[in-house]
Amino acid sequence: MHLVYPAVLSALLFCTGLYGVLARRNAILVLMSVELMLNAVNLNLVAFDVWLSKAARETLHSGQALTLFTIAIAAAEIGIGLAIVLAVHRNRGTSDIDRLRDAAEGPGDGSDDSDGSDSAAATAPGAEKAEATA
Amino acid sequence: MTLAAAHPGFLSPTGVEIAFLLVGLATFGAALVTVTTKQLVHAALWLVVTLGGLAVEYLLLTAEFIAWVQVLIYVGSVVVLLLFGLMLTKAPIGRSPDADSGNRWAALVVAVAAAAALVWVVVDAFRTTWIDLDGAAAGSTAVTGASLFQNWVLPFEALSVLLLAALVGAIVLSRKAKADAAAPQVPEARGEQAAEEGAR
Amino acid sequence: MTTTTYAVLVPLLPFLGAVAGLLLGRTAPGFVRPLAVLPTLASLVLTVLVAAGQGGGRAVDAATQLTPTGSVPIELALHIDGFAALVAVLVGVVATCVQLYSTGYLRDDARYPSYAALVSLFTSAMLLVVYSGDLIVLLVGWEVMGICSYFLVGHYWETPQARAASLKAFLVTKLGDVPFLIGLFALAGDAGSFRVTTVLGAVASGHLHHPTLVALLLLAGVAGKSAQFPLHSWLPDAMAGPTPVSALIHAATMVAAGVYFVARLLPVFQASSAAMVVLAVMAAVTMAGSALAALAQDDIKRVLAYSTIGQLGYMTGALAVGDRGAAVFHLLSHGAFKALLFLAAGVVIHAAGTNSLAAMSRMGNLRDRVPDAYWTMTVALLALAAIPPFSGFFSKETVLGAAEHVATGHTGHAPGAAGWIVLVAGLVTALLTAAYAMRLWLLAFRGRGADAPGHGRQPVVMNAVLWVLAVPSLAFGGLAFRVLPDWFDGRSLAPALTTSVLGTGLAVAGGVLAYGAWRHTTALAARAPLGAVAAHPEADAGLVESEAIASHEPAYGDIAYAPDPADPGRLLLGPLHRHAAAGFHLDTVYAALFVRPVTAGASLVRFLDREVVETYVRGAGALPRLLGAAVRRAQTGNVQTYVSALLAGTVVLAVAAVLVATGA
Numbered sequence: 001m002h003l004v005y006p007a008v009l010s011a012l013l014f015c016t017g018l019y020g021v022l023a024r025r026n027a028i029l030v031l032m033s034v035e036l037m038l039n040a041v042n043l044n045l046v047a048f049d050v051w052l053s054k055a056a057r058e059t060l061h062s063g064q065a066l067t068l069f070t071i072a073i074a075a076a077e078i079g080i081g082l083a084i085v086l087a088v089h090r091n092r093g094t095s096d097i098d099r100l101r102d103a104a105e106g107p108g109d110g111s112d113d114s115d116g117s118d119s120a121a122a123t124a125p126g127a128e129k130a131e132a133t134a
Numbered sequence: 135m136t137l138a139a140a141h142p143g144f145l146s147p148t149g150v151e152i153a154f155l156l157v158g159l160a161t162f163g164a165a166l167v168t169v170t171t172k173q174l175v176h177a178a179l180w181l182v183v184t185l186g187g188l189a190v191e192y193l194l195l196t197a198e199f200i201a202w203v204q205v206l207i208y209v210g211s212v213v214v215l216l217l218f219g220l221m222l223t224k225a226p227i228g229r230s231p232d233a234d235s236g237n238r239w240a241a242l243v244v245a246v247a248a249a250a251a252l253v254w255v256v257v258d259a260f261r262t263t264w265i266d267l268d269g270a271a272a273g274s275t276a277v278t279g280a281s282l283f284q285n286w287v288l289p290f291e292a293l294s295v296l297l298l299a300a301l302v303g304a305i306v307l308s309r310k311a312k313a314d315a316a317a318p319q320v321p322e323a324r325g326e327q328a329a330e331e332g333a334r
Numbered sequence: 335m336t337t338t339t340y341a342v343l344v345p346l347l348p349f350l351g352a353v354a355g356l357l358l359g360r361t362a363p364g365f366v367r368p369l370a371v372l373p374t375l376a377s378l379v380l381t382v383l384v385a386a387g388q389g390g391g392r393a394v395d396a397a398t399q400l401t402p403t404g405s406v407p408i409e410l411a412l413h414i415d416g417f418a419a420l421v422a423v424l425v426g427v428v429a430t431c432v433q434l435y436s437t438g439y440l441r442d443d444a445r446y447p448s449y450a451a452l453v454s455l456f457t458s459a460m461l462l463v464v465y466s467g468d469l470i471v472l473l474v475g476w477e478v479m480g481i482c483s484y485f486l487v488g489h490y491w492e493t494p495q496a497r498a499a500s501l502k503a504f505l506v507t508k509l510g511d512v513p514f515l516i517g518l519f520a521l522a523g524d525a526g527s528f529r530v531t532t533v534l535g536a537v538a539s540g541h542l543h544h545p546t547l548v549a550l551l552l553l554a555g556v557a558g559k560s561a562q563f564p565l566h567s568w569l570p571d572a573m574a575g576p577t578p579v580s581a582l583i584h585a586a587t588m589v590a591a592g593v594y595f596v597a598r599l600l601p602v603f604q605a606s607s608a609a610m611v612v613l614a615v616m617a618a619v620t621m622a623g624s625a626l627a628a629l630a631q632d633d634i635k636r637v638l639a640y641s642t643i644g645q646l647g648y649m650t651g652a653l654a655v656g657d658r659g660a661a662v663f664h665l666l667s668h669g670a671f672k673a674l675l676f677l678a679a680g681v682v683i684h685a686a687g688t689n690s691l692a693a694m695s696r697m698g699n700l701r702d703r704v705p706d707a708y709w710t711m712t713v714a715l716l717a718l719a720a721i722p723p724f725s726g727f728f729s730k731e732t733v734l735g736a737a738e739h740v741a742t743g744h745t746g747h748a749p750g751a752a753g754w755i756v757l758v759a760g761l762v763t764a765l766l767t768a769a770y771a772m773r774l775w776l777l778a779f780r781g782r783g784a785d786a787p788g789h790g791r792q793p794v795v796m797n798a799v800l801w802v803l804a805v806p807s808l809a810f811g812g813l814a815f816r817v818l819p820d821w822f823d824g825r826s827l828a829p830a831l832t833t834s835v836l837g838t839g840l841a842v843a844g845g846v847l848a849y850g851a852w853r854h855t856t857a858l859a860a861r862a863p864l865g866a867v868a869a870h871p872e873a874d875a876g877l878v879e880s881e882a883i884a885s886h887e888p889a890y891g892d893i894a895y896a897p898d899p900a901d902p903g904r905l906l907l908g909p910l911h912r913h914a915a916a917g918f919h920l921d922t923v924y925a926a927l928f929v930r931p932v933t934a935g936a937s938l939v940r941f942l943d944r945e946v947v948e949t950y951v952r953g954a955g956a957l958p959r960l961l962g963a964a965v966r967r968a969q970t971g972n973v974q975t976y977v978s979a980l981l982a983g984t985v986v987l988a989v990a991a992v993l994v995a996t997g998a
Contacts, residue, residue: 064273101970
């Protein structure tokens with residue numbers, strides 16, 4: 001089999017996940033897109049590992065080992081990520097990424113920011129407590 | 135592998151390649167639907183298709199163990215976890231018109247540019263590289279287990295520590311703090327949010 | 335102590351008095367009056383001692399070099415000849431009189447301490463100019479006088495006239511000082527030294543390479559300081575200062591400095607006959623023009639100011655014909671009677687409550703109210719008009735005699751043309767001087783009408799000073815013209831018959847003309863009521879005067895002019911009257927020639943700065959502001975945007991790296 005096929009598929013999947021990370025509004029959908037990107041990488045690792053082990057250049061199977069590690073870490077990541085999203089949702093009342101604008105330039109520059117900053121201000125003590133407990 | 139003439143040409147696919155291509159197309163299409171659909175729960179379900187397609191691709195690449203692990207962990211647990219997350223955050227069922235943020239066009243440009251660059255580089259580099267899939271499977275359970283427990287023991291054990299840490303962290307993060315219930319603003323804010331979403 | 339020690343102490347004492355007065359003025363007001371009067375008085379005594387020590391013999395020279403100053407050394411040098419000794423005595427006398435008079439005149443003035451200190455400093459600077467044997471040291475005194483005159487003329491700075499006048503005095507004299515400074519450097523460059531004696535030696539041995547240039551440059555400074563045409567216009571305006579300051583400036587310091595400077599460096603000017611002719615023309619125009627202007631002024635002090643300009647014209651005329659003895663002789667006698675005229679005018683203004691002659695001519699009993707001022711002023715006016723045997727007669731006849739001497743070609747040291755110019759202008763001015771002196775006297779003391787409002791008695795010290803000064807005005811000329819040649823160049827100062835007869839005859843004719851005109855017009859005075867009187871008649875003289883100056887312009891429409899049909903000057907001058915009152919519109923000419931171009935240039939520069947340069951600055955600021963706005967817009971807080979930009983950059987970099995690596 002040509003190596004190009006899995007490699008190109010991996011690249012396309014990766015960019016699809018990239019688009020999802022950049023374009024999705026809901027944080028959980030962003031996490032799904034991250035999973036897509038990780039899987040694209042996994043496919044790449046497996047394909048190259050198969051190619052290299054068949055060519056007897058490398059016998060450690062490092063590609064497959066790393067794929068397993070990636071899967072494990074992805075599982076851990078999805079757990080932690082969901083926990084964070086839940087905490088944010090509990091404190092802010094939303095899991096929309098583009099409403100979490102605490103890093104924005106000072107007040108008065110955003111037009112639709114008023115309700116978001118209001119709710120942020122209203123829930124600020126809660127957020128602090130959540131951080132304290134974390 | 136190095137001599138293009140020694141292997142079948144680019145336009146003379148074998149049966150494995152045709153299967154790989156068809157499954158790859160389905161996977162890619164499912165992935166596209168995953169990142170573009172307006173129904174959040176559908177996105178999770180299309181993700182299942184994508185991940186399953188990938189498992190088939192692993193099988194086609196003779197990486198059996200990885201394929202079953204993929205099915206077990208991703209399709210079995212991660213997607214379920216994501217569905218739970220969607221429900222816990224009161225994601226709306228049905229079409230939500232604002233599933234995509236205003237960043238969509240910039241994201242599209244970046245993604246297309248990245249895809250073009252990657253595909254160009256990959257095709258340019260491995261145009262003639264051939265994987266010989268005959269012979270013993272490269273990723274059977276025996277082979278993978280031997281490699282893992284001969285060469286990768288220490289990282290494997292370290293990974294278990296990482297998983298434990300992630301477990302503890304997830305519990306701490308998602309546990310509802312007692313003080314939260316006493317804070318009056320939070321339920322109100324949540325109520326407003328729910329009302330807004332209901333209005334949408 | 336030697337004469338040199340005395341001479342060093344002469345400028346030093348008033349200077350120390352000024353410093354002490356400025357330091358103690360606030361904390362110890364009781365010391366201010368002694369500190370003002372005593373150093374000046376002591377320095378008067380010392381000048382007399384120096385004059386006695388010098389005795390008209392050889393010049394006293396002393397010099398010390400404090401520090402090396404390069405190729406042209408500057409030394410603290412004294413050069414006391416007969417001129418210096420006598421002029422210093424005059425400065426001492428007038429300054430002492432002015433200080434004494436001021437203690438009465440500015441009795442209640444809140445700023446008296448600084449005023450007295452500045453007068454002391456002024457005196458000190460003038461004494462430095464007189465005694466200095468080094469041109470740079472002389473320049474120091476010269477410039478200190480300029481700044482002191484600025485402060486003293488602006489003493490009543492609450493009135494806009496005083497502010498404008500002080501600025502004008504400062505700027506106009508500085509306008510002359512710039513070429514003066516260049517001229518000094520040129521002179522020293524040629525002579526190799528700033529020492530007066532060295533310079534004169536270089537001139538005598540013909541080492542001066544550009545005599546005309548140097549002389550004309552120096553003349554500009556002299557014209558500014560001594561109020562000669564065309565830089566005289568500051569002097570009439572300087573009348574906005576207190577009367578004692580006017581007396582000091584006009585009689586002994588400041589304006590005398592220019593004449594004295596030329597007298598001291600006369601050989602430099604004589605080296606260039608062109609400079610002598612220029613000097614003669616300048617003197618003639620100044621004399622005749624100022625006498626005409628004096629005939630039309632309404633403010634009593636402005637009449638006296640123009641008369642000062644005219645008398646200074648006589649002095650420069652004498653210098654133009656190369657007779658510095660005559661010039662300094664006239665300087666001395668003029669210093670005495672002009673100080674007296676101003677101080678008496680101060681008394682009159684206080685008594686009348688106005689400085690307007692038109693208003694005084696409608697007061698009945700001004701003569702009886704101030705008998706001391708009346709008599710002394712009569713003496714001084716007779717001296718001014720050069721009626722024998724008053725001192726002005728002798729000094730003026732020396733000037734005219736010297737001019738006649740040159741005109742008839744008896745000497746070779748001055749061009750004959752200069753002699754003729756000075757002689758004719760001097761005779762015409764003699765006529766006019768007598769006329770305006772007569773007019774002043776008649777209008778001030780022969781007025782008819784209601785009694786002047788009561789102003790209480792004048793302070794004794796003021797009247798005493800008047801009588802002290804009346805003595806030299808009366809007798810100095812007659813007593814001194816035989817003695818002075820020993821002190822000066824040795825040339826006879828006795829009046830010549832021809833010029834005496836001519837001059838006196840013209841003076842009498844002028845007086846009679848003015849009297850006749852007055853008889854003709856005085857009847858009109860009753861029909862045209864006029865006059866404005868100061869609001870606080872009981873206040874001290876300084877306050878009354880400042881109010882009179884401030885009210886002249888609103889009351890009569892002009893600072894120099896009053897629409898008075900009873901003015902004999904109006905009859906005598908005819909259509910010239912209006913132009914003469916305005917000083918022949920010289921200020922307007924200056925405004926058109928200098929002020930308006932400068933203002934236009936300033937507004938052009940302002941336009942360029944505000945509109946052109948500022949536009950560039952604003953444009954330069956706009957780009958960063960735009961960039962800042964753009965960058966700020968980028969800070970949306972949306973993480974996805976950030977990551978998009980990050981990844982886009984990564985893609986670009988990766989592609990670039992690949993391209994570079996493959997050598998594409």
